[in-house]
Amino acid sequence: MFTRDSTSFLKVIDANKGIIYKVANSYCRDEENRKDLIQEIILQLWLSFPKYDPSFKLSTWMYRIALNVSISFYRKESRRGRISQPFPEEIISLPVEKLPIEQNEDLDMLQKFIRELKEIDRAVILLYLEGNSQQEIADILGLTVSNVSTKVSRIKQTLKQKFATINR
Amino acid sequence: MEENQLLALWESYDRKLSQNLVLNRQNAEEITKIKVKSLLSGMQPIKIFAIIVGIVWVGFLDLIVFNVWAYASPMFLISIGFHILLTKLSIGVYLYQLVLINLVDINEPILSTQEKIAKLKSSTIWITRLLFLQLPAWTVFYWTKDLFQNLHVFQISIIVGVALGMAYLGIWLFKNIRFENRDKKWFKFLLSGKEWDPMMKSADLLQQIEEAKKEG
Numbered sequence: 001m002f003t004r005d006s007t008s009f010l011k012v013i014d015a016n017k018g019i020i021y022k023v024a025n026s027y028c029r030d031e032e033n034r035k036d037l038i039q040e041i042i043l044q045l046w047l048s049f050p051k052y053d054p055s056f057k058l059s060t061w062m063y064r065i066a067l068n069v070s071i072s073f074y075r076k077e078s079r080r081g082r083i084s085q086p087f088p089e090e091i092i093s094l095p096v097e098k099l100p101i102e103q104n105e106d107l108d109m110l111q112k113f114i115r116e117l118k119e120i121d122r123a124v125i126l127l128y129l130e131g132n133s134q135q136e137i138a139d140i141l142g143l144t145v146s147n148v149s150t151k152v153s154r155i156k157q158t159l160k161q162k163f164a165t166i167n168r
Numbered sequence: 169m170e171e172n173q174l175l176a177l178w179e180s181y182d183r184k185l186s187q188n189l190v191l192n193r194q195n196a197e198e199i200t201k202i203k204v205k206s207l208l209s210g211m212q213p214i215k216i217f218a219i220i221v222g223i224v225w226v227g228f229l230d231l232i233v234f235n236v237w238a239y240a241s242p243m244f245l246i247s248i249g250f251h252i253l254l255t256k257l258s259i260g261v262y263l264y265q266l267v268l269i270n271l272v273d274i275n276e277p278i279l280s281t282q283e284k285i286a287k288l289k290s291s292t293i294w295i296t297r298l299l300f301l302q303l304p305a306w307t308v309f310y311w312t313k314d315l316f317q318n319l320h321v322f323q324i325s326i327i328v329g330v331a332l333g334m335a336y337l338g339i340w341l342f343k344n345i346r347f348e349n350r351d352k353k354w355f356k357f358l359l360s361g362k363e364w365d366p367m368m369k370s371a372d373l374l375q376q377i378e379e380a381k382k383e384g
Binding site: 006009010013014017018021022039042043044046047048051052053061064065067068069071072089090091092093094095104106107110118119120121123129130131139140141142143147150151154156159160163 | 174274
């Protein structure tokens with residue numbers, strides 16, 4: 001367990017900011033709303049920080065919270081006004097000059113296809129692409145390994161078909 | 169696109185992100201100073217308020233029944249009894265929601281947490297169903313023997329017709345306000361808008377969770 005110390009928390013967030021950004025980006029494309037979602041995820045990570053169980057990997061804990069926040073509270077309705085103290089600037093961001101990173105046609109299509117999946121499937125494929133083992137994905141989601149394996153195969157097939165359709 | 173290409177694409181995205189993402193430390197630090205509540209605790213006050221108001225209301229009605237029991241008309245007692253019973257059931261739904269709010273832990277695996285949150289949100293539909301089931305009680309509570317003796321047959325047929333219509337409508341809505349009917353026109357007409365959308369999405373999510381558990 002961590003103590004509630006902001007310095008070590010910020011170190012953890014800095015080292016894993018990619019997880020937060022990618023999860024938020026998969027559940028919310030709109031920049032303004034994504035900013036709020038990232039803030040909400042960091043806030044909930046901070047609140048849960050002392051509860052972190054070191055028997056799990058740190059990334060498992062982060063994925064659980066980031067996905068739980070994104071799925072449960074990131075429905076299409078506007079979040080603006082629901083956050084108690086929204087910050088004017090993004091907490092995790094890509095500098096404008098680095099934005100071409102996301103302007104890759106294949107990546108753009110992949111992210112579009114991921115966002116078209118249902119919430120749970122989206123979490124499965126995101127965790128898979130992130131390089132988590134099937135056991136880790138099962139731990140994060142609360143499914144069995146065989147369940148994860150079936151789901152991953154099905155979703156990969158769906159993505160493959162979607163890419164095949166646009167390449168025709 | 170093949171599997172290895174997908175993974176390579178994501179890996180290169182990940183690499184570039186980790187090199188270029190910027191954490192605004194000042195704002196991140198500010199977050200640690202905000203006095204905030206957990207994810208769902210914001211829902212708690214309204215549930216507690218509803219329970220308190222419900223208990224006060226039911227207590228008040230119980231008192232009325234106790235005081236008028238000896239001389240009130242049977243229809244009044246039946247109507248108020250029915251209303252009290254359904255209000256108590258609604259209070260029960262709010263209590264169930266309060267328990268779920270306290271059971272949700274976002275540190276837990278996604279499926280179990282989301283199942284609780286989705287059940288919490290979708291259970292509000294029960295309150296709506298119970299509300300509609302009360303319809304006939306509001307159309308018969310004032311019926312007395314004297315009323316029927318003093319009314320013309322035509323007038324009687326109107327008030328009985330309205331009561332039967334409301335009874336039919338109340339029971340029909342109670343039976344049919346279900347998530348399976350959410351795409352039907354009458355459902356959208358009656359129950360749509362900002363408050364209902366999260367509930368419908370929760371029902372979808374519950375379905376996804378059920379399917380996810382079965383697959384494999």
